[in-house]
Amino acid sequence: MDARQMKIKAAEAALEYVENGMRLGIGTGSTAEEFVRLLAEKVASGFKITGVPTSERTARLCLELGVPLKSLDELPELDLTIDGADELDEKLRLIKGGGGALLREKIVASASARMIVIADESKVVDVLGAFKLPIEVNPFGQVATRLAIEKVAARLGLTGDIVVRAAGDGPFMTDGGHLILDASFGRIPDAEALAAELNAIPGVVEHGLFIGMASMAVIAGPQGARKLTAS
Numbered sequence: 001m002d003a004r005q006m007k008i009k010a011a012e013a014a015l016e017y018v019e020n021g022m023r024l025g026i027g028t029g030s031t032a033e034e035f036v037r038l039l040a041e042k043v044a045s046g047f048k049i050t051g052v053p054t055s056e057r058t059a060r061l062c063l064e065l066g067v068p069l070k071s072l073d074e075l076p077e078l079d080l081t082i083d084g085a086d087e088l089d090e091k092l093r094l095i096k097g098g099g100g101a102l103l104r105e106k107i108v109a110s111a112s113a114r115m116i117v118i119a120d121e122s123k124v125v126d127v128l129g130a131f132k133l134p135i136e137v138n139p140f141g142q143v144a145t146r147l148a149i150e151k152v153a154a155r156l157g158l159t160g161d162i163v164v165r166a167a168g169d170g171p172f173m174t175d176g177g178h179l180i181l182d183a184s185f186g187r188i189p190d191a192e193a194l195a196a197e198l199n200a201i202p203g204v205v206e207h208g209l210f211i212g213m214a215s216m217a218v219i220a221g222p223q224g225a226r227k228l229t230a231s
């Protein structure tokens with residue numbers, strides 16, 4: 001089974017949790033896009049859901065494939081969000097934001113009664129941090145914000161480069177008009193402490209640590225999909 005087939009396997013297994021009539025948060029990324037394709041097939045066969053996309057990219061795909069959408073302001077309480085992740089541990093702590101959608105993803109997941117993560121086995125780690133932690137920051141004062149991040153990270157024993165994510169010749173801009181700083185901490189033994197410290201820095205808009213948000217993950221491997229619930 002290749003990487004794409006595993007993403008499809010995870011998406012298929014997660015689709016079983018989507019019920020007729022649900023208000024559904026729809027994630028961003030290559031795994032979430034496989035989910036959108038399968039969901040669109042169900043919608044075409046008469047299944048009714050209303051989706052709230054977590055990015056412009058996901059919105060475009062949904063519209064192209066005929067998945068009905070509303071904004072989060074039109075539908076501020078959701079039944080379920082299904083989204084991918086860049087890394088997750090056995091306690092369902094996640095790193096997200098590899099695609100730059102972490103802010104809307106976190107807002108949509110927070111507005112949902114339940115969040116299910118879809119991923120392949122390669123994303124499951126013992127300790128978060130091999131994937132660079134995306135931190136969304138306001139462009140104003142970005143250098144001061146980066147220094148503040150470095151200071152709180154050092155207090156927690158974390159070091160490593162923190163660089164502005166690029167796109168083409170310029171910086172990558174999120175759907176909200178912010179920058180992403182990618183922090184190469186390596187290992188983040190106390191993700192809760194880091195999340196709290198980052199939340200307290202004014203220039204940080206949001207960060208990619210999703211803690212206590214997912215209730216289940218569907219993990220696809222060569223043998224099929226398994227469920228992971230927070231331990």
Ligand SMILES: O=C[C@H](O)[C@H](O)[C@H](O)COP(=O)(O)O
Pocket residue numbers: 027028029030031032083084085086095096097098099100101102105
């Ligand atoms: O910003 C992007 C999201 O957090 C994605 O869900 C995450 O990067 C995983 O994407 P993929 O399924 O492409 O690995």
